[in-house]
Amino acid sequence: MAEKVKTKKDFSTEERIKKAARKVFMQKGYAATRTRDIAEESGINLALLNYYFRSKEKLFHEVMMEKIQQFFGALLPIIDDPSTKLESKIELMVSGYIDMLSSNPDLPLFVLSEMRNSSDLKKILPVQKITDKLSFIQQLKEKRPDVNPIQFLMTIIGMIVFPFIAQPAFELILGSNKTELQKILQQRKKLIPMWVKAMLKAK
Amino acid sequence: MAEKVKTKKDFSTEERIKKAARKVFMQKGYAATRTRDIAEESGINLALLNYYFRSKEKLFHEVMMEKIQQFFGALLPIIDDPSTKLESKIELMVSGYIDMLSSNPDLPLFVLSEMRNSSDLKKILPVQKITDKLSFIQQLKEKRPDVNPIQFLMTIIGMIVFPFIAQPAFELILGSNKTELQKILQQRKKLIPMWVKAMLKAK
């Protein structure tokens, strides 16, 4: 029941375990991960994992919260800023999100896979009542009142995120050429905004 | 070592196990699935699973091959038909794929998640040398020689598939309204082709 004691060195051990947990959980998912994998990856004794985090599930929960925040949170501040107009907002979110995902290519598949299971995690999502409040939604409604803004949101995010989710498949198509895929992802920073603008005009 | 004996009733038992395996594997993924789950789901004794399929992994492999075929195979015949021109090809693939995925909403996340692990599965993909042979790629090259056709392919498939992958997230946004999401997916049959045509013109 006693709370964890926070000493001066918040890094080391506890943080090393968490870092290893992030890596292993992200690569293999919750079910395929053994606590021994995490212990080995962080170079600590298995018992320390339970000493610091009580259980596999609790440790996972902490990592999952971080990753959900990272996945959804990176987008919200951009699309919710009322001071940037629609077109530059699109450029900002595409460019920013592609950069973030390039540094965390496993993030989307991890978050979306693990979301399906734990029903309690869904409740804690930072997605409460996005519907009308977001300035991005408002701006889409103004420009194209005839189309459900969710349709645009789905499409734009899908354009950005899907290449990361299907990365193994696309690497096969490209002859498992890793750098080629990187080049393509960078090109999309310009392509997607151009295409989205065309979409917004399409009748 | 002896091969499985194929009697007249290829359904029942063996097929019941496979059907249950499809359901449970698709819902929970390989690692989270216990053979006992499958046995229970199919109403058979646990030992029968090994009697018919030798191991969890072999059973999974059979299911996975099916699902890979279903996921990629449903697309190839449409986009590889040289007799349909680009625009109607787009309409066909969007409509057909949305229908197929509406009947199998777990398919994309399952296939793309499980692909990341088993490296041997990648080799057996029906994606060998898609690059130039596909008439769809050729047609894209003709219409827009300035853009890598993979960029279009990524985008179109992403538009179609992403809503299914992120379904739990979108259900939250829509207030976990299942029918609302169905309506949106049906609308996309017309929206996506319209948008893709606009993309193809965009400079």
Add this chain to the structure above:
DNA sequence: TAAAAAATTAATCAATTGATTAAAACATTT
């Protein structure tokens, strides 16, 4: 129908795995 083969079951095994324990090593306080 008797014998042989195939299908099914209950019980069990061995390995894995999350977690705990008790002792040891290390650090801090007095």
Add this chain to the structure above:
DNA sequence: AAATGTTTTAATCAATTGATTAATTTTTTA
């Protein structure tokens, strides 16, 4: 330095899990 508290370790536990076994029931063959 002794006492106290904290961190780390090796060993072990109990539950789970994939798989097997040996016996039983059902089906097919002769």
